[in-house]
Amino acid sequence: MSxxxxxxxRVIRCIVCPTGCEIQAKKDLTGKITFEGYTCNRGLEYAExxxxxPKRILTTTMRVENGFLPLIPVxxxxxxxxxxLKDVLNEIAKAKVKAPIKMGDILIKDVIGSGANIxxxxxxxxx
Amino acid sequence: MKSYKSDVVVIGAGAAGMAAxxxxxxxxxxxxxxxxxxxxxxxxxxxxxxxxxxxxxxxELTGPEYAQRFINxxxxxxxxxxLETMVIExxxxxxxxxxxxxxxLIEVNAKSIILAMGxxxxxxxxxxxxxxxxxGIYTAGQAQRFVNIEGYLPGNTYVILGSGDIGMIMARxxxxxxxxxxxxxxxxxYVSGLIRNQVQCLEDYExxxxxxxxxxxxxxxxxxxxxxxxxxxxxxxxxxxSDKFFECDTLLLSVGLIPENELTLQAGAELSKNGGPLIDNxxxxxxxxxxxxxxxxxxxxxxxxxxxEAKRAGENAVSYVKERYGKETKxxxxxxxxPGENVNYVKPDIINKEDLSKDIIFTLRVNFPDRRVLIQLKxxxxxxxxxxKKVYVIPSEMIELNINLEKNGINPEFKSLTIEVIPRPEVxxxxx
Numbered sequence: 001m002s003x004x005x006x007x008x009x010r011v012i013r014c015i016v017c018p019t020g021c022e023i024q025a026k027k028d029l030t031g032k033i034t035f036e037g038y039t040c041n042r043g044l045e046y047a048e049x050x051x052x053x054p055k056r057i058l059t060t061t062m063r064v065e066n067g068f069l070p071l072i073p074v075x076x077x078x079x080x081x082x083x084x085l086k087d088v089l090n091e092i093a094k095a096k097v098k099a100p101i102k103m104g105d106i107l108i109k110d111v112i113g114s115g116a117n118i119x120x121x122x123x124x125x126x127x
Numbered sequence: 128m129k130s131y132k133s134d135v136v137v138i139g140a141g142a143a144g145m146a147a148x149x150x151x152x153x154x155x156x157x158x159x160x161x162x163x164x165x166x167x168x169x170x171x172x173x174x175x176x177x178x179x180x181x182x183x184x185x186x187e188l189t190g191p192e193y194a195q196r197f198i199n200x201x202x203x204x205x206x207x208x209x210l211e212t213m214v215i216e217x218x219x220x221x222x223x224x225x226x227x228x229x230x231x232l233i234e235v236n237a238k239s240i241i242l243a244m245g246x247x248x249x250x251x252x253x254x255x256x257x258x259x260x261x262x263g264i265y266t267a268g269q270a271q272r273f274v275n276i277e278g279y280l281p282g283n284t285y286v287i288l289g290s291g292d293i294g295m296i297m298a299r300x301x302x303x304x305x306x307x308x309x310x311x312x313x314x315x316x317y318v319s320g321l322i323r324n325q326v327q328c329l330e331d332y333e334x335x336x337x338x339x340x341x342x343x344x345x346x347x348x349x350x351x352x353x354x355x356x357x358x359x360x361x362x363x364x365x366x367x368x369s370d371k372f373f374e375c376d377t378l379l380l381s382v383g384l385i386p387e388n389e390l391t392l393q394a395g396a397e398l399s400k401n402g403g404p405l406i407d408n409x410x411x412x413x414x415x416x417x418x419x420x421x422x423x424x425x426x427x428x429x430x431x432x433x434x435x436e437a438k439r440a441g442e443n444a445v446s447y448v449k450e451r452y453g454k455e456t457k458x459x460x461x462x463x464x465x466p467g468e469n470v471n472y473v474k475p476d477i478i479n480k481e482d483l484s485k486d487i488i489f490t491l492r493v494n495f496p497d498r499r500v501l502i503q504l505k506x507x508x509x510x511x512x513x514x515x516k517k518v519y520v521i522p523s524e525m526i527e528l529n530i531n532l533e534k535n536g537i538n539p540e541f542k543s544l545t546i547e548v549i550p551r552p553e554v555x556x557x558x559x
Binding site for chain 1: 176
């Protein structure tokens with residue numbers, strides 16, 4: 001296939017290791033996507049995931065009632081679709097949780113139907 | 128004055144201090160941790176993002192989760208600690224003076240001390256930004272504490288100076304909290320932190336990264352009203368006519384970390400080129416029986432490496448108390464480790480000749496990024512005693528090497544060795 005029949009649709013910078021390969025997602029005339037520029041299999045996997053269904057781990061804080069501190073750090077227990085992060089953040093912003101809390105406690109179950117739970121990142125005693 | 132005594136006293140209950148104390152306790156010696164904050168954990172408590180623990184626990188944890196695992200061990204092992212207790216002086220003969228609001232001034236007698244006080248952020252004063260002194264100028268870590276622990280936002284619109292990891296992570300964090308980050312400004316031609324953070328913290332949110340620029344003026348008298356940034360040349364001098372103005376109410380500085388040296392210096396320990404204490408291959412400072420580990424020794428990029436280093440400090444403090452404390456020991460002399468080409472610093476600073484048969488962990492950082500390099504150890508006569516290839520080196524990534532000098536044939540009569548990171552000689556490919 002000649003070069004001109006493929007067009008670069010996106011350049012993905014690999015984050016798997018510090019080398020930071022630039023991986024090109026290319027589309028041919030039939031619409032088929034291929035990846036170029038990766039130097040290891042983990043890089044290819046990352047590029048595919050990032051191209052078709054980018055996901056992120058969300059880490060933020062949640063308000064605490066009667067706690068030793070006013071906030072508790074929380075995270076999702078599974079990666080969440082990148083374009084759902086904002087909705088999840090808004091949901092967490094509305095919530096308030098009562099101390100004492102233990103690390104790993106589920107604070108919001110299946111947040112906005114994403115399949116991921118919001119869990120506590122640390123123990124937090126009450127006042 | 129109340130007086131305590133302990134075989135080993137650890138100053139600081141962060142990632143380094145807890146790991147060191149756990150190691151001492153495992154060896155069944157007495158250990159006491161002194162911490163100035165109101166709880167155990169240290170800085171990782173406010174680093175609520177993930178990316179910790181891949182080496183130590185083989186899973187990806189957030190900062191607080193990483194800290195919690197060590198805190199739990201400290202409790203399970205019943206390691207004693209003093210909270211809200213500030214060490215104000217260490218003496219050469221290993222007496223520690225500290226204050227807290229319950230006991231006032233206290234004295235602690237230790238056979239060995241492990242310094243694990245961590246590091247500090249460079250402030251505006253350290254980089255001399257001219258202009259007024261309005262409210263709204265914070266270091267990135269200070270802002271991180273406000274946002275993640277205390278529940279305050281330091282401002283609404285931000286410019287962040289410095290593209291280190293903390294700066295980039297704060298850019299995303301503040302965006303998630305509804306703030307506007309106008310730009311991350313970096314004086315170097317390349318990003319200082321991990322690519323991962325550049326992609327996931329800046330590019331994901333279309334926050335511009337402006338390299339080769341720095342803040343040259345802070346506007347506003349009572350509160351920050353904006354900053355002027357200017358392009359710099361190779362010598363970091365401002366290029367006239369390159370100014371750009373950004374309106375913002377807050378400036379965050381993420382411009383580097385320096386080991387917390389006050390107590391180290393007070394004890395009379397020497398410092399080395401990297402800014403932390405000068406140490407030998409046992410992490411012992413120039414004061415006998417006083418060890419250092421974690422960010423007080425050298426600023427690490429991974430907390431996992433802090434814990435690993437701290438375990439070694441713990442083990443070495445134990446050997447000191449058991450084998451050398453109170454005894455005259457004959458030393459065989461030292462080999463000095465000298466940073467050579469493209470090496471900013473190397474730890475340890477000195478190697479004890481009696482330890483030449485042991486595996487020695489070297490840690491170093493380069494001055495500038497490079498590809499396809501050789502990391503080399505050379506003796507006084509330029510004989511190469513060790514080399515290793517590396518595809519990519521960058522100042523923000525600490526390089527760790529584990530080398531047995533005796534097995535690599537070092538001449539024990541020599542007094543120094545040089546470590547350098549040089550471009551690999553290109554192999555010419557013959558064309559058909």
